[in-house]
Amino acid sequence: MKKQSNRPQILVVNDDGVTAPGIKNLIDAVKELGDVVVVAPDGPQSGMGHAITIGKPLRFDRVNLYEGVEMYKCSGTPVDCVKLAVNKIFKGKKPDLCVSGINHGLNNSINVIYSGTMSAAVEGAIEGIPSIGFSLDDFTESADFSHCLKFVTKISAEVLEHGLPQATLLNVNFPNGADLKGIKICRQANAKWAEEFDERKDPHGRPYYWLTGVFQNNDKGEDTDVWALEHGYVSVVPVQFDLTAHHAIPLLNSWDFNA
Template identity: 65%
Template sequence: MRKRPLILVTNDDGITAPGIRTLISVMNEIGDVVVVAPDSPQSGMGHAVTIDDTLYCKKITIDKGPQEEYQSSGTPADCVKLAVSEILGRRPDLCVSGINHGSNSSINVIYSGTMSAAVEAGVEGIPAIGFSLLDYSWNADFEPLKEYIEKITRNVLENGLPDGVVLNVNFPKSTTFEGIKVCRQARANWVEEFDKRTNPQGKVYYWLTGEFTNMDKGEDTDEWALAHNYISLVPVQFDLTAHYFIQKLNNWNL
C-alpha cells in the first residue's frame, strides 16, 4: 500500500482562522497532516523570525482530522522552523500555508506571512504552496476553493518543484472560476499614507493606510488573472539576486 505523504499546514491568520481549518480539511483527504500555526494573527509579518524573545509551542486539539496540532507564539516562519527542527521528526513531503484571508498577489508576496511560511519551507528544501483568497472577511466562503486546492496540491506531490521555487496561488472572490492561469507577478505597489492622530494623553500616533496601484498592463500577470476571475498561480523564487545585472556591475570601476 502506498504511503500517505506527510503534510505540514501553517498560516498567518492564526490556528483558529476559517481559512486554515478549510485547508486542513482538504489536506486530510491527501495525506497525514500536522499543523503548526500561530496562536494569534500574524498578517504582514513577512519573513520575521523571533530572535530576542522566548518561543512557546503547545499541542492542542481543535477538531478531528489532523494527526497532531500545535499552536505557537511565533511568526509563520518560526512555525515552519519549529515544525522541521523540533516537532515532525522527519522532513515533510509538502508544506501548505493559508488559506489567507486576503490576496497575496503582486508585491504583497513580500509582506505576506502566509507566503513567508511557504518560502521558509522552500529554504528547507520542502515543496511548498501558499494559498490566498481575495476576501478579507473572517466569514469568507472557502468552499468553492477546495477542488482547485486539491488539484494543485496533488500535482505538486506528483511532479515536484524545482529547488528554490514555491507556488503562490491566489483566488478571486467568487463562487465559480474561469480556471487556473499560470502567471507572473504583476509590477504593482502600495502608495502609503499615514493617518496622524493624537491620543488622550497628547501622544502622537499613526495608522498606516494606502492604496494599491497596479502599473502593469500585461495580460500574463496575477493581477490580470484575478480581475478576470481566474485563479492565479505564480512560481516564486527566493533567490533575490538580479543575475542579469552581475556582468554590468563587473564592468564598474570598483
C-alpha cells in the first residue's frame, strides 16, 4: 500500500466484480473525500451473503483500471475482500470508511441477508470500520448511476464526520430514475421473495432448475425502505449484525428447560 496521506482512507468493495460500472461510480463519488483503496472480486459474486473462502487459497493482484486509484482484484468473496484489505493492505491500520457497491439491483428488506454487497459492508462494521452499502434499482449493465452520486458523496461525508453507533452500518438504496425527492431514514420492511423453481430438461433428459419468484411486501407501513423507494426517496436503514432476538429472551426464560 502506498504511503498514507493525512486524508481519510476509504476502502471500496463490491460484489459485482472489479470491472462493474457500479464500482467505478462509487469511486468517483467518494474519491474527493479521501484516498481510495479498492479491493473487489475478480468476477461477479452476487448473492454470496457472508460467505468466506476456507477450502482453497486466496489471491489478490494489483490492477490499474482508474488513474490515481490503488486497486486490487481478489479471487474470493466480497467478505474475503474486506478481510484481506484490512489484514494485508492496510496491515491492521483500519481505514476510516468502508463503502460497498454501488450494487446493480436493490438490497432492501430481506435482501440484506443474501447480499454480497451488504455482507462486505457488514464485515467492515465487524472490523470496527464505519461502513455503508449502496444499491440501485437497476440490474442492467448499462445502469445510469449519475443521479445517485451526490447522495453517495453526502452520506459518506456525514459518516466520515460523525461516525456510526457501535456495531451499526447503513444500508442505502436508490430508486431508478433521476427525479429523487430526498433521503428517508427507514426501517427494513417485512417483505420477501416468494421463490419458485422453473424446472427444465437438459439434452440428456435430466431436470435442472432456475430460481424465479415474485417480491411480496407484507408491510404497509410508510416508514419502511420499500415504501420510500416506491415513492421516489433514497432509503437509508441502520443495520446491526447482532442477530439476537432480544424480545424473545423473556419468553424463553419462562419455559422450564431444566425440569
